[in-house]
Amino acid sequence: MKAFTGPCLAALAKVVSGASIRWVGCTPDTCQRVYFANHTSHLDALVLWASLPRKLRAITRPVAALDYWNGGPIRRYMANCFNALLIDRQKVKRRNTPVDIMIQEMGSDFSLIVFPEGGRNPAGDLQPFKSGLYYLGKKRPDLELMPVYIHNLNRVMPKGEVLPLPLLSCITIGEPIWLQSGEHKNDFLDRAREAVLNLKEVGQD
Amino acid sequence: MLSTNISNLLLAQAETPETVSSATASWILLGIAVAMLATLMLIGRFLSGRSESVIDPAIVRAFNRRVAGWMLICVVLAMTMLFPRGLTVFLFFILSFWAMREFITITSTRRADHRTLFWVFVIFTPLQYVLIALMSVQAPGNGTVLHLFGFEFSKSFQLAISKITAYDVFTILIPVYATLFIAARIAFTGDRKRYFERIAKIQFAILICVYALSHAPALLYLKVGRRVDVFSEPEAWSGDPRGLLFFLVILVQFSELMHFLFDKMFGRHVIAPNINSTKSWEGLICAACLTAVVGMLIQYTLAGITPFMPIGAALMAFLISVMGTSGSMTMSAIKRDRGVQDYGTLVTGHASILDRIDSICFAAPIFFHITRFFLQITP
Numbered sequence: 363m364k365a366f367t368g369p370c371l372a373a374l375a376k377v378v379s380g381a382s383i384r385w386v387g388c389t390p391d392t393c394q395r396v397y398f399a400n401h402t403s404h405l406d407a408l409v410l411w412a413s414l415p416r417k418l419r420a421i422t423r424p425v426a427a428l429d430y431w432n433g434g435p436i437r438r439y440m441a442n443c444f445n446a447l448l449i450d451r452q453k454v455k456r457r458n459t460p461v462d463i464m465i466q467e468m469g470s471d472f473s474l475i476v477f478p479e480g481g482r483n484p485a486g487d488l489q490p491f492k493s494g495l496y497y498l499g500k501k502r503p504d505l506e507l508m509p510v511y512i513h514n515l516n517r518v519m520p521k522g523e524v525l526p527l528p529l530l531s532c533i534t535i536g537e538p539i540w541l542q543s544g545e546h547k548n549d550f551l552d553r554a555r556e557a558v559l560n561l562k563e564v565g566q567d
Numbered sequence: 568m569l570s571t572n573i574s575n576l577l578l579a580q581a582e583t584p585e586t587v588s589s590a591t592a593s594w595i596l597l598g599i600a601v602a603m604l605a606t607l608m609l610i611g612r613f614l615s616g617r618s619e620s621v622i623d624p625a626i627v628r629a630f631n632r633r634v635a636g637w638m639l640i641c642v643v644l645a646m647t648m649l650f651p652r653g654l655t656v657f658l659f660f661i662l663s664f665w666a667m668r669e670f671i672t673i674t675s676t677r678r679a680d681h682r683t684l685f686w687v688f689v690i691f692t693p694l695q696y697v698l699i700a701l702m703s704v705q706a707p708g709n710g711t712v713l714h715l716f717g718f719e720f721s722k723s724f725q726l727a728i729s730k731i732t733a734y735d736v737f738t739i740l741i742p743v744y745a746t747l748f749i750a751a752r753i754a755f756t757g758d759r760k761r762y763f764e765r766i767a768k769i770q771f772a773i774l775i776c777v778y779a780l781s782h783a784p785a786l787l788y789l790k791v792g793r794r795v796d797v798f799s800e801p802e803a804w805s806g807d808p809r810g811l812l813f814f815l816v817i818l819v820q821f822s823e824l825m826h827f828l829f830d831k832m833f834g835r836h837v838i839a840p841n842i843n844s845t846k847s848w849e850g851l852i853c854a855a856c857l858t859a860v861v862g863m864l865i866q867y868t869l870a871g872i873t874p875f876m877p878i879g880a881a882l883m884a885f886l887i888s889v890m891g892t893s894g895s896m897t898m899s900a901i902k903r904d905r906g907v908q909d910y911g912t913l914v915t916g917h918a919s920i921l922d923r924i925d926s927i928c929f930a931a932p933i934f935f936h937i938t939r940f941f942l943q944i945t946p
């Protein structure tokens with residue numbers, strides 16, 4: 363069932379959001395990656411996942427908030443379809459942090475989609491990044507950290523709306539970055555944020 | 568004496584019985600258009616291999632995109648010949664829907680417009696095309712039963728639909744209902760920032776992308792007669808209404824191509840450099856005149872294609888050309904205002920539909936209403 367509804371859901375998400383994907387300075391690859399993107403809509407995780415080539419979809423898991431995607435059977439089913447890794451934002455423990463769970467769930471095959479801003483931002487400009495991305499890069503230095511800018515999805519389905527508007531959106535994926543040796547946490551997070559912001563300009567030409 | 572002869576020549580339909588049937592005429596016209604486009608594609612292929620010093624590659628790319636867009640439209644026309652007209656209506660609905668998507672995507676809207684836009688996309692746009700497809704429904708007479716998608720409908724239902732059709736609701740759905748709805752619905756949200764600008768944008772988008780374009784498939788449902796001379800009442804015309812659609816679409820494309828070529832050859836006086844750097848007065852006038860001549864020639868050689876008299880065909884072709892240019896100029900102005908080059912550039916990877924259909928959007932409603940004004944027959 364999941365094998366059937368997964369591609370259907372992906373196709374539907376792509377048709378409704380009119381999403382097209384661009385790889386700028388990088389190519390689709392099955393190596394382990396962490397895609398980090400700006401977060402403006404509930405559809406972000408779904409559309410970004412759906413826009414990836416089929417081969418990559420199978421090994422890519424969006425990290426999403428448990429409180430939203432566990433609300434109701436339809437959302438739970440959809441989260442299951444796109445193989446989401448649900449994180450409980452309320453119960454962040456010291457021992458088993460979300461980053462630990464992510465690394466554990468990634469194993470040696472899976473890639474992740476994360477939204478380091480934490481929540482969706484209604485204003486549309488990029489908020490400061492949470493530190494999770496830094497720890498991911500520190501604990502698994504082999505991961506390619508891919509900046510992603512999602513255009514226009516906040517207009518397709520803004521915060522607080524239930525029905526999506528069939529506009530056109532665009533996903534730009536940029537060159538990977540890595541944590542440099544001795545790089546300070548805040549410096550790295552600023553650099554990662556800049557990498558995402560730079561892609562915004564690429565999309566406008 | 569001579570003038571009478573000339574006026575007879577220009578005004579009267581060819582007296583000889585039509586040698587080609589209306590449908591054949593449409594096929595021939597389409598065939599010629601496709602053959603011309605194929606030649607243009609070859610030229611484009613040839614030009615794109617040239618070095619940059621010979622010809623600007625940007626112009627070649629623009630040219631190739633344009634030709635590809637026209638090919639797509641010819642495919643739509645071929646479908647019109649092969650399938651019931653309901654399918655043509657559906658294809659134009661898809662074009663409208665996609666053009667709306669592009670238009671609203673490059674337009675800045677606010678969060679409060681979301682639900683209004685949802686109405687526009689999900690209710691008004693499909694409803695306009697449903698109304699067009701229902702234009703064929705007539706009041707229930709003796710023994711006529713309405714069949715839609717294989718279902719039989721009751722007489723009272725048919726009567727209700729025929730009343731909607733008789734009132735021509737499709738001509739007022741968007742200018743009256745949608746326009747007022749959009750203004751009111753956004754006022755109800757309470758967001759007053761740039762209110763006037765926002766409603767105007769959405770109203771214009773649906774007017775151009777949906778309302779105007781929907782007049783092209785509506786031609787298929789038009790009941791027209793033909794005039795033997797200017798002052799007589801129109802009498803029954805046995806031709807195929809698809810000829811009208813073909814005449815419109817193919818001449819719009821032809822005129823666009825001629826405009827492009829004439830601009831390149833002797834465009835001296837650019838109409839509005841800040842809006843469109845290539846469109847010139849010379850191109851406008853030459854293209855319009857040449858399109859008029861070609862329109863008349865088409866009417867002469869393929870007499871069954873439209874119910875127009877040759878002079879009428881020439882005037883219509885002239886009008887189509889001028890309206891087509893007006894459409895491209897308007898869309899260019901909107902693009903410049905928004906600071907984008909093409910409707911497709913915000914979202915690359917998509918062919919931009921709106922750039923291809925802008926001239927048809929302007930020519931279709933005028934062509935439809937003038938044809939109808941002069942030639943409609945009431946059964």
